[in-house]
Amino acid sequence: MATSFNVNTRTEDGYAVIETDGYLNGPTGERLAETAKDLMNQGYSTLVINLEKTRLVNSIGISILIEIIEFLQEHGGALHFCHLTPVIERTFKMMGLAQHAEIHPDEASATTNL
């Protein structure tokens, strides 16, 4: 199995959605962080990261996600996750990401009441 990593973004009224596809590790995490910072610079301080097509996240990927959360908090923004696999959801909860970013089952519930 070979995997590549893709990031797609979509902006909505008041928030932006980032969809990832592939293994979230160091290099791909850096791409995600750059994308998040670009969106923040465009004025989107509320971001939804949709991990539906990401099955694997390593410790460096986790570290970069924490970085994104901290960046957003510095700028008064917030991060939401959706479509996590059970393993990734358990990992996020155990690693403390869930304390600073909300986890939703899907995009619709993530974007409701934003």
Add this chain to the structure above:
Amino acid sequence: MQSVSAEETIQRLIFSLSEIEQLGETIISGRGNFNVSSRTYLRIIHGTLQVNRCAILLFQPTENCLTVEAAISVEDESLSIPVTDDDIAAILESSTIDPSSPPPTLDNFFNQIQPQLELLGANLWAPLKIRDEFLGVISLGSFRMQDDLEDWNRELLPVLANQVSVAIAYSRLLDKTRAEQFRLFMLSDTATQICKSLDTEAVQEEVVTHAITLLDASAGGLLMVDPVTQRLEMKSIFTLEPQADTELENLSIPLQTDQDAPSVLAPLAEIAAPEGETLIANSGGNGVLLGRRNLMAVPMRGREDTLGVLIVADKEGRGGATLDFTDEDRVLLEAFANQAGVAIENAQLYQEALEGRQLQAEMEEAAKIQQNLIPDTLPEISGYEATGLYFPRGGVGGDYYDCLPDANDTWGLAIADVSGKGMQAALLMATLRAGLHSEVTRKEDLPSMAEALNSLLYASSTDGKFATFFYAQLHPEMDQITSVNAGHNYPLVIRSEGGCDELEKGGVMLGMFPNDVLAQISEYEQETTQLSSGDVVLFYTDGVTETVNPDGELYGEERLEEVATRVKDDSADQICQAIYDDVIAFQGEAQQFDDLTMMVLKKT
């Protein structure tokens, strides 16, 4: 430049102290990522020391250079400054360094990095360090309010640098703690998860992907031992490069290494040996395999044997660096491989049990089909006794016998043995029986009938199965049998007056070749045998003569002939029973894998 008044100095000193306090609070605020907080530190330094430009440069040990982590008013933040161990030792000796008049040991260093210093607008450097560990430097530009730092400010700079150093160390410690926490969680959680799955292929794939995330690797694979071919075969791979797939997915390594011409992949085969140990091949050493920058391979042990070899490769660090695999990594992967081995073995055992149950169900179904096709009793034939016996022993073969009236006012006696066992054999036997029942209604000679049945079986058998077949046409009024033998065990004619004949004339087994090919090899032939009162014709399958005893001896044709001769004067039923009893006594406790089938025709 105007001089700074004492009152102003005191105010700035108070401001500086409050900023240092803020710096401390930032460090302990819980936001551990230096990436995020570095700009805050820089703003505090910028505001406290009143400089036009400033930057924090961090040391990258894998590349031996300084890179910009955060900067204010620096034109090019992508610059890089190479540093040697000697440069670092010299930098660490000073609390502040003026690049325009550095200590003699750093003259050469600063001369070489003039372009970078200009981009930074560097006027003063302060090293960042924890004890003797070099972390980087704070680079300051020109001072807005004075030509140079006053003494108190010069003393303040190392204090600020020390605070920033603590923040960097704290951030790295937090990163390391998080990584360890992540690994422990993954080790316990994923091992539990993979143990729940009972699909071998899915478990193998999960093992590879979880090993990769556990070790922060970029690629990995699982080679499993094939006990039949004695090779390590790649069962699951994960890479970030699609082009590497085909090269790796067909990887097959012999377990026995050729001493004269050792393969470069022999080290992987050696891991699978009973005494095989983990292999760590880092880029600094020799022999990194499979075109990887670094690689670690551990044996995956089962309850008794080595099941395979688990490989992870290209361990990554922050910023795109490739890190060496460490002894800590080895312990972690070995622990994971042990758990994964149990999971894979469990899945294999479950699959085997499942296949066993499916096979058993199929055999039971095939047995029902076979039992339904074999006649319960044989018809009464004037002047003759006929009886048959079918005794299943451990498997359902394609044994068959029958006695039926045919179109020539004669009786047809058939016995056959389809190759293989189970449902396929039973279905092919059913096909043969249907064909036979159809063919006997036609007034054709026996070679023609055998050809027709051969054609039918050849067309019906998709996987090279065939059948031995013997057919005898009994003419009661002439006491003759005309027979064709298509590769079947020779039926015996035990003569009442003594002696024994074998009915061997015929041709090759049914279903092996199409008729046009068969015509070139040999055509079927028939023979006619005269029977006298008391003669016994014994039809049987190889399950009788290939019965083995506990010493591994075959029952054989001679023993069969002896028993049949001994009891030839008994009734057909008694002869059949006597042979059966003798075979069963011969086999004793030895396990048999073929069914026992025979038919006896006696001229009264």
